[in-house]
Amino acid sequence: METFKNPILPGFYPDPSICRVGDDYYLVTSTFEYFPGVPIFHSKDLVHWNQLGHVLDRSSQLNLDETPCSCGIYAPTLRYHEGIFYMITTFVVTRTGERKNFYVTATDPEGPWSDPYWLQSAPGIDPSLFFDDDGKCYYTGNRVPAGGEQYPKQREIWLQELDLDKQELVGEKIVLWDGAVKQAIAPEGPHIYKVEGKYYLLIAEGGTSFTHSVTISRSKSIKGPYEPSMTNPILTHRHLGKGYPISNVGHGDIVQTQYGEWWMVCLGSRPYGGDFRNLGRETFLVPFTWEDGWPVINPGKGMIELEMPKPKLKERKWSLSPACDHFDKEKLSHIWNFVRTPRGDYWSLKERPGFLRLKLKPETIMEPSNASFIGRRQQHKNFVVRTLMEFTPLEEWESAGVILLQSSQYQLRLECRLQNNNKVVQLIRRSDGREETLQEHPLNVSKIFIKIEAVGQQYSFYYGEKSEEWNTFIENVDGSILSTDIAGGFVGTYIGMYASSNGQTSDHYVDFDWFEYVGDPYEQ
Known part of the structure; x- marks a missing residue:
């Protein structure tokens, strides 16, 4: 059996988001205070990735002046609809200050990408886009509940329609979910998918360190109510202990191959020399199947491994960059x-x-x-x-x-x-x-x-x-x-x-x- 090695993007490549266009796969990650922002990668086999460039490569798109360390560009989402690529993300001004959400578009993933469309009245972080069968586009993100925090890092996932012609949010804001665990910490990174007529809401919760996790809920209507899976969290490594070589996995996005396989990309870290993560949060790949309408990650094991069976896709390697x-x-x-x-x-x-x-x-x-x-x-x-x-x-x-x-x-x-x-x-x-x-x-x-x-x-x-x-x-x-x-x-x-x-x-x-x-x- 042919295998691949995790992570598929080693080093500081956190918060991956993926989409497929025909036989091609594209992936983006967070960049925080670094410029250019949001590297974009291309793959044919989900294992080997070639960097096409950066989505935010002009000062007119990204002004990071005086941005504190670990602020800036958080958690981009990449989507494709009717010939147009969309990348939506959050600009975090300071750790405790303003969050600004915007998206850019391109007809070619190599660019050029548009200047930002800034969204008003879009609180919180980690925005994502979903295109429904009726042509409507929906924005989802997280925010502090309208009544304020009842406990530290309390957040809720919310939804609103996005008018792409006017580049603005329209209609009412609808609260979808506040996480799988009672008093869930930092529900974030939401993505909506439609699978066999049902809407699935995939999120991260538990914070970004050791207790990070991926959870899921579903609904017959995009506006809810959403039913959480009884198997939540569907992916975490917190129960494996600190000796396991991959830690703090979470913040996933999923894709189905042209041959019907399902795969998830997510972040994780490889601590070494003790509980130290010099490499930051990296991008990992893990397969899953569906059972009784719910995802089962790496069936029989339920975790990400450093070496795993390859996707059933024709291998496509890229020329290595010179050392x-x-x-x-x-x-x-x-x-x-x-x-x-x-x-x-x-x-x-x-x-x-x-x-x-x-x-x-x-x-x-x-x-x-x-x-x-x-x-x-x-x-x-x-x-x-x-x-x-x-x-x-x-x-x-x-x-x-x-x-x-x-x-x-x-x-x-x-x-x-x-x-x-x-x-x-x-x-x-x-x-x-x-x-x-x-x-x-x-x-x-x-x-x-x-x-x-x-x-x-x-x-x-x-x-x-x-x-x-x-x-x-x-x-x-x-x-x-x-x-x-x-x-x-x-x-x-x-x-x-x-x-x-x-x-x-x-x-x-x-x-x-x-x-x-x-x-x-x-x-x-």
Whole structure:
């Protein structure tokens, strides 16, 4: 029996949403404060995915200025109807402040996608769209009950018709469900489907950590009343204990293949080195069947496994992206992201062909700003990163290097700077906003080779003045501060290139010749 390995999208790819168009499958995930927003993937077999680009790739679509860490774009839903793709999502302004819901459209999933249609009087988060047989479109999301919270994180799922011609919600708001468990925590991520004449409402509840789960209810009418399944939660791993390799599964979306099989995509995490999730929440795939009108996830087991039988679809692999980016293209690869919407002309692939140039900005990565940073996700527990950097600081406030970034308050920075008019390379650990220099070494060259090796939670740092002639800088640094379990929030670790003039004005820059990321292909 042929099998595939979970997760299908390793690293920080949470809140997956999927749709099928003929023989093609498309999937999107959350991006929070990172830009471009909402990566979109294409697959033919549900296992191998090729990134087409990003849905929100223009500043006119996504203004993340001063967006706090783990705010921004939450839980997109992707749907297709009569030749048009719809992506609807929430922009979370602050963790406790305003939520703004909007959707964009495209006739081609590669784009261009429209500018946002902002929806008024749409409280809560995690919007989804459902197109009924009569042509009507319905919006569903979660919200605080009209009478206010009676207990912490009390929410209810609500429904309203969406007039696509006017781009506005119309008619009355109808409360559908408040979760399967009495006093359910954070019912969210709702999706409606119609299967054999019945409406099914799939949601997440139990919070996004260890007790996360997927529950379901059904009704003869889209407006309810909805009957919960007696087998709820239909998917959770909270009963498996913290030793199971996949944790906090939830936030599912389902799809039926052209051959009749049913599959669910959902988020989950792979803790390692203890109960630490440096990789963030990842995208997993699991089959299910229907029994007595209800889904049965992975029959006989009821859980997601690291290796599972493949879908009965013709395998379609895509060309692998090169491990090393030589920055010799006209555009950045889709793997690269900025933190918040890029403002100013601070990076270039053209000023020095074959190099990525980052100009020093006053903004730093230690504040909710658009710092001079370009990074990619950590996707493996064990990996090696290497790069060649050219930088000669001219002032003591100038710095540049490589960063392992969890948030503005939790990070590891290997950077070059001046100290007492001498060039040094330093490893700085920032934890809960407090900084500590773990190691420092004098440096007398403008070109520096940098290598980071991670084996589980042990991160080791090396440098060299010549290719493959490595000097040990510091080994076995505890990387658990890069996990959401310590740092909080909802994102995974990023690895990237960084430069700053730390509050001062500077015309200086740093050049990166190439950047290589190699993950362990055999790990699970």
